[in-house]
Amino acid sequence: MYSTSTTLPDHLLITPDPADAPDKEIFLINLSKALRRGIRLVQLRSRYLSVIEYMTFVEPILTLCHAHNAHLIINPPEDVGIRIVSDGIHLSVPRLLAAKKRPEGYLFVSGACHNKLQLTQAERIGLDFVTLSPVLSTATHPNAAPIGWKKFSHLANSTKVPIFALGGMTPKELARAKAAGAHGIAAIRGLWY
Template identity: 30%
Template sequence: MERFYLITGDVDWIEKLVPHGVKLVQLRIKDQPETEVRRQVIKARDFCKAHSAQLIINDYWELALELSCDFIHLGQEDMDTADFTALRKAGIRFGLSTHDEAELDRALSHNPEYVALGPVYPTKLKKMKWAPQGLDRIRRWKQMVGETPLVAIGGLTPERLAGVFEAGADSAAVVTDILQAPDPVARTQEWAEACRL
């Protein structure tokens, strides 16, 4: 699994940043009408294909099925309604969010492509009901997930990557550190370089 995992809320960011070393990117659209979501998913799917990047669609699993996207990410609430049988039948891979051991057990029961753990550090992205998990939790999760790749998310920066990878994360997901940087393209390049080390 790619060590550098970019998450953005708009296809425009994908077009701007993917050419600068991004091989794994999630499109996480919130609060948009379905026609806009569909437009962005199609555009992102085609752009990522042309740039040999793996696109992951957040939440919209039915749209992913319809539009032949091959990878989705689901939170715990989305798992309540997702048709895992239909996803498997269509060959769609999926990653699942976890925050505590009960959620991890539930996620692993679906044999996901990866399990995400967060927030590792305090995050500005959204109010979380979970305290920062820390590196010790990454170590514990890695023991529990076995061969399943582990994605760390939440408050990550290039400076924190060494500790995150040493603790056992296979991939580092980033949102605000790039999207809110003074120069998002330069920051993306920093991330790509840091994840290669």
């Protein structure tokens, strides 16, 4: 687990899916802009790249992140079963619930959570932090019912694992998220552009 939550940035950028980018260079330019704005924790999320495409894409992104003193956490397609060089890995809900222990070989291990059961599992296996979502309505998952700030606060205060509020987050929501028990915010659109 994180040795101290004070070393964990309070903004987590989750990238849009690189498969949706017009080309790799535009994706890297947009990521570079976010890093220059101060993002220091990036999750490379993709559901649509092939395993080979994802693995090929990680190296230049890791290099770019490290050039800006940022960390890269991978969130690869579900069928990636091999170790990819990165600073960390994000466990989807199925990966989180199936884990018997914290994955080895990563500086950071995070997980996706939506309820108390998943938070309990994240704490049990010693994750460094989690995302808890969706707090507010989000364009990424328009059919998901938001949990709202009251339930978020109840869940966030029921665990020792640092939590990033996810779903409808923008930098303007940071103070509200922290007041509700979050370590910080995570976002795609709210932090990418």
